Amino acid sequence: MDDSGLKRRLESLAPPNLAEARVRAKLAARVSMSRQQAGAARPGLFRVRNLSFAGGLAAVAAALVLALGTGGGPGIKAEVASAADLTRLAELSPHLQMVGGWQITSTEVTPKGGATVFHYERAAEHGPADDVEIRWYTAASAEEIGQRVEADGFDAAGAVPVNTTDGLAKRFGEADSYFTKSTGQAYVSSVGGPLPETVGIWHQDGLTFELRTHVESIYMLERSLERVEFLGPEEWVIAIRPGGGMWLNESSNGSVRKIEKEKIEQPDGTFAYQTTYIGKSPEELAELDFTAPFPLIHRDGDTVRVEVQTVPGAHAAAPDLQP
C-alpha cells in the first residue's frame, strides 16, 4: 500500500451528509441561543429527542369566516358556491388531513394545484398554536419547487423521510396499504427568528407536495411530515367542517387523547420509534361536538375556496350546505 495514497485517502475522509448536517447544526444553535436567552431549559439534540403531543381535550367551537372578496383578484367578487362547487372541491383536492388534533382552517383548489392550511390549538403548557400549510402542484416537479424555495432564501437541509398514511386503508384495516413511504427534501429559511420556517417537498401519486411550517428543528419538520394523511372524499368533506377535523384526525372513533412518541437507540446503534396511544375518558368523549355545520364555500373563476376559523368558546351558525 502506497503511503502517500493512504495519506490522501485519510485526509479526504468525510461523512456524506456534511453540508446538510452543518445547516442543521446552525439551526440547532439558533434555537438553542434563543431558548437560553429566554431562560428555558436546555433542549436535547435535534435528531434524538423525546416528544409528547397533546391532543385536543375538548371540542372546539367554531365560527365561520366568509372569504367574500378575498379569494379573487382586484375587483372580482367571489360568489357563494353551489353544491357543484363542493363536489369540484372534493374532486380536485388530494383530501389532505393532519393526524393528531389538527383542524383544517382553509383550503383552495385550482386546476394547477392548491393549498390546505391546518391549525393546531395547543394546550397552554405546550406553547403557542401552530399552523401547517400544504401546497400541491399538478405540473411542477419536486426539483422545480425546490429551486423556487431556494431562490426564496431557503437552505437545503437534506433528505427527510415522508411516511404518509391512507385514511381509508386505516378505516378498513388494510394494513398493507396503510403507509406510503417516500423520501423528500428539507429546506430551512436563512432568515433568523426563534422558530424558522421549514419546508418539506416530496412527490406522491402524481402530485408534488410542499409542506411549510415554523418549527424548531428538522426533527420537528419530520414529525409534521409523518402526520400527513390522505382521506377519502366523503371523510374529507366532513373534515373541513368546523370541528370536523378534530373528530376525524384524532382517530377513527375519536378516542385518542394523547400520542407519545419516543426515538430510542437500539443496542446495534440504529434507531427505532416507539409510539404510545393514550385513550380518552368517557367524560372527555362526551364533550366532543360533532354537530357543527358546513362552512360556506366560495368560487372565483376556476378557484374554489373554503375558510374555516376555529374560535374556542364560541359557536356560529352557518347555512347548511349539502352536496
Next chain:
Amino acid sequence: MNEFAEIADPPLAVPARRDQGASDRRLLREARRGKPDAVEALIERHWDRAHRIAYGILGDAHAAEDVTQEAMLSIVYNIGRFDPYRPFAPWLHTVVSNRALDFARARARRAELTTDRAPEIAGGEDPALASSDPALEAALAGLTPEHRAVIVLRFVAGYGPKQIGEVLGIPTGTVGSRLRRALDQLRTDLEVGNG
C-alpha cells in the same frame, strides 16, 4: 522512505491560522454577548472538520452528527466559561473527540452485553449516506476507537503528536505508538482487501 515516519507538530504561526484565530476571538466575544450570528459563523467555519473527526472515530454518519451537534450545543451553553484568547479549534476538537470516544465505548459495551455487533463504518441501509471510500472505512472499522482517534486527529485535523496528546489527554509517546500500530494495521487490511 516511509512518509509517516516523520510526524512532527505542524507550525502554528502560519498567517492564515493567525488571521482565523483573531477572527475566532472576535466571534467568541460576540457569541458571549448572545449574538446568534456569531455562533452560526463559528459553526460555519468549524463544523466540517469537527464532524469529520467524529465520523472518523465513530464510522457512523448519524451518530457523528449527533455527537458533533451535542458538542457544539454544549459549547454554546458554556461559551461564557471559555477564555477567548485560547484557540477555539483545539477546544472544539477536544470536546468532539472525547464525546465521540465515550459514545464509541458505550456502544461497544452494549454490543458485548447483547452479543450484537457494533455498527460498521458507512451509512448502513440509507443510500443517501453511502460511503465514498468503503474500503478505507471498512479498514478503519477494524481499529479500536482510540486508534481511530489518533488517526483522524493526525490526518483529518492535521495535528502533530504533542497536540494530539493534549486533545486526548495521553502522553506524546503513547500517541506515537498508537499511530504506528494503527497505520500498520490499516496498510495490512487495505492490502488484504485489494488482494
